[in-house]
Amino acid sequence: MLPNWLTEEYLQPRLRTYYNDDRLKVLKIWSKAATGKGENFVGIMTRIYVNYQLGDGSVQEKSYIVKQALPEDVPQAEVFFEYELYTREMDMYEFVLPKMQKLLHEAGISGRLTADAITVDREHSTMILEDLAPLKYVNADRVKLLDLPHTKLTLEMLAKFHAAGAVLKQRHPELLTKCFYTHFFSRDKKGYTEVYTGMFRAFLRFVNGQPNLKKSYGDKLAKLSSHIMEYGARVFDVEENELQTLIHGDCWTTNVMFHYDAEGSPQSVVAIDFQLGSCTSPAVDLHYFLTTSLREEFKDRESELVVYHYNALKRNLEKLSYTGLIPSLQEYQVQFERRRFMSLLANLFKPIMIYNGSEETSDFSSLYKETPEGIRYQNAVYDSDVVLRNTTNLLALLDSKKLLDIQK
Template sequence: MSEKNIHEEPAWLTKDYVEKKLRTYFKEDSLQLKKLGVEPATAKGDNYASVMTRINVKYTTKDSKDTQAATFLLKTTFADKDPAANLLADYGVYTREMDIYEQILPHLAKMVRNEIGESRKMFAATVDVDRERDSIIFEDLSLEHYKVACRIKKLDLEHTHLVLEKLASFHAAGAVLAERNPGIFEKNYDRGFFNKHVRGYQPIMRNLLEALSRSLELNQDLKERYQKKIDRLVENIMDYGERSTSANPGDFLTLAHGDLWTTNVMFQYDGKDRPSNAILIDFQFSVWNSPAIDLHYFFSTSIQDNLRWKHQPELVQFYYYKLVESLKKLKFSRHIPSLFEFQLQFQARAFYAVFSSLIFEPCMLYTGKEEASIAQGLSPSESGIRFRDSVYHADHIKEKMVFTLPFLDQLGLLDEL
């Protein structure tokens, strides 16, 4: 989940560097870069785990005397001095995403297109992966009129169904790829937000839960009913989270996206402004696990409240049938769970909704004036405390907690687990 007030492009992002990458991508040695421009590619609050830069270029080739214009996106890590850099590096996110774009997504895209029969674009094309600089250059999907939905308004049923349909194809292809290529996900795909190796997010989660607890002082009813439960979560959040992501015998497992929320999906629209395609982006926290963690995370952070409170089982069912359909087309040979079995698997991962709802979602919906960053989540400074308190003191978050806390509590998710 960082946003800086000043966007600084990398010093190595020069005309010579970009020209070399574009020559390789277009397979055109005569390409001459005439102009290079850079600008921030994400707005405040849209990205907590990387820096996105839009690259605007003008170039010529021997076959075209006219100057051509193009736009690409550059994804880079934070500067070494940013506390987020070390935290995220411990989770292996940068290496993992480069692996995914080089080694995994091309296979998945081909399987979805050729075997599932999905002709719509599945992922953004990769221009270059630079492991020395921990960077990736992608095609700019905005040129094909893809855009991110509003993280504040969230997704309606039509958008939600489209995401679940594409997610089911992604999950099915991931499971079958693992079946066809044993061991492909064994290395560095076991470090989601909760795992048995690192607990870098622990201080952030504790700090934010403590801020939530403080905010309950403003609502006597919520304080009496939930403050002690939230305080207990502060000490147990990582243990409970690890349990919620541990595989159980018979579970259906696959490559989960791991960070599936509104700004990590881009939509294309038809002439009537209805969503016609959805593309998944940002695979830094992709992990080999139950697809249920993606569902809980997505439902908790990205769909409209009415859908979440009243229609969640139906949405799981919708996703499940799409998943089974794709698995059968891909000739998955292992056990496909029944709907009942999958609903049980979804329930067994329910604690994933707790941290998504109480910690990440309030940050994702933050619209305040404080700097929103991983550093602020970690910092014991007055600025860090002020940011965290302002997250939960926002009117829309206080109103949401009136519904979120009872929703989680009635499932027993705020009790000792």
Template sequence: MDNATDNYPSSSVLRALQQLLEIKFPSQSFTYKLLPATKKGENYIGIVYRVAVKVNNKTGPCQWSLILKIPPRSPNRRKQFFVRPCFLRESLAYEEFLPMVKGFQNSKGISKEHSFHEYAECFQCLTDEFDEAIFLEDLGLQDFSLFDRFDELRFEHVATVMRAYAKLHAVSFAIKDQDYSGGLEKFRKIQDIFEQRKGDPNLNYYFEGLKRSAVACMKAEDVMPKKVLIRFFERPFFDIFLDLIDGNKCEPYAVVCHGDCWNNNIMFKFEDAKLISLCLLDWQLLRYSSPLTDLMYFLFTCTSKEFRGLYYNDVLNVYYAELVLHINRLGSNPSKLFSREIFEKELHRIGAVGLIFAMIVLPIITIKGDDVPNLEELSEQVEKGKSRDLKESGLLSEANVATYGKRMRDVVIDCINFGYIK
């Protein structure tokens, strides 16, 4: 870890943990220890521990565990990684949005099998500044695991992700349509994390550097694609990005989105080598936007050009079929709320957001854990205005430059071929 003191739970968090365990195991003695739950490069905003609990009961000792997610307390890292707003956003997801989703589906008599339930149970959230914490069930106890982001996702993985997002978005559409519990008005008003950061000059410099890095990935023979890309980049990065994700501009087709749809935020469960379930993690970028922002984020950062060439339309069809099915289950009319015609129009209107997310996330996805820069040092460099592009930040080096370059170029070519940038 970067700094053992700053990254260890505060006394307030430890007291809350003790109280939670006393409630979980009344009249029983227990001990616990904190173990790192993620590897280097798997988590950037939060620090994740597995709390290994040994319980002594009448039949003998037993083992249990939960996940404890806390922010770093380093001021620079909190500022540069926008830690507090992200933790407040995730707490909002676990304390208000996901309970609303569950309550609405229960009110319709939807079984768990057919509901959107692909998220971890949250035991408690703490939101006091510098003492933020989220206590979650340990999905490892149910044999969920991360898929190695350096391996190729198969069709079954992507189709299962598409179905999960379809159910999530369908619930939002139906809640809005039926004005359940006041609808989504509270979530419509939340300001996107990126909107909150648009005035940060260092981040603006960094994002403008992402544009230059993307252009540099194009080959000599990519004369026309490079011209198209440069024309697309004529406006400032934030102007392009925020236009695409602005929930108000997406109305009446905006929903509450997961927001951070990459490999390390999805855990899969297999049974006899067959994929049977998944769970979505990290709701820190929860946003109110077009449902297609989630799809484009995932498909352009987590799948290869080869996969998209074979299955792109197929997985979009899987998504839309499940969306229709779940909206119908919930008692609303999918043709009225998000017809296939509108779906296709929205796909072409904001599909370019896949390119934007790829620019931000591909450097992280393609870097090996051991090569990830020290986050404390990176935060200090950014604070001093000395990490204005991928190479200065350490996210692009000899170790991943070729992989990043190929995948970034592939995304540009696909976005042009699909008609998303012109």
């Protein structure tokens, strides 16, 4: 359903500007939902189709993605506005991403980072974006997750993103306004405390339902539960000698899109959804991405993949003539290890990300509230052999590193 203000008269001047054709005429607009029920809790996404006539008389039909903020009366909208998710993404598409893309282009680093923004409309908290589907970009299977070629391609893209972000922070710090120094664990905000503590409660309920896991980790996790927001904040803290850049903040299977060759091999990748970008260590993105998106059989390649990302990041920073301190590989590995608690926090979302059952919800609070619907949904997403194996392996690793103990 199109918003009533999105008319031919509204869209025409914006397409004229984007295509640099002051005689372009919009003939017709129609739409359909761009995501299914339960696929997007943060906003409303619609794919619109537009018939328009160019100045040379030719007629074209193209599709675009319209991203709207949730109405303010929707219960979860309040917390999204508190963390400025919509302002942040509009800033990303209007100011930050175009500047990052320009920096990369000027340095001779090829490849696009994301879709173009046709228009950013702050009055309506809406963006109209290029539709990547006609360009043959598609999502990989979120249930099967990513193999090594997909993973390495994404790590290369993140390395370009992180390098451009570091240079942008150095040369154009005014573009990274206050919202880019806010994240879900910011100590001066409380809205997401209920979300994470509720999701951790669901996780603990699952662990306590598995006798072996309960025996090994139940008591430790129960004691840990009141500390997770502070430990999450420490993950985002950056020391003076560490590399700080703009991260994507939500890089997982569904937020990257791949282009394939005729044999079905991935050739390029772009990122989408930029509500959670913030300035911190790039290692935060690595933990989140590798935890949520890498196939289980490749988990033992983690150290190799960190080196792969580091080498690409260093190479891009040098091409961009970055004048800040570039960490050595050993220093970067220490920075990565220092943020390993992020893997536990990211893992709270993973059962939802890979869930392929019949229990649906469009209510964000079902992820974390102990309502009948919430508990039913949480139990459904955890009812999986894959989730059990992931959890068993992750908790064993974290426990071996003393990360399930109370920290000083």
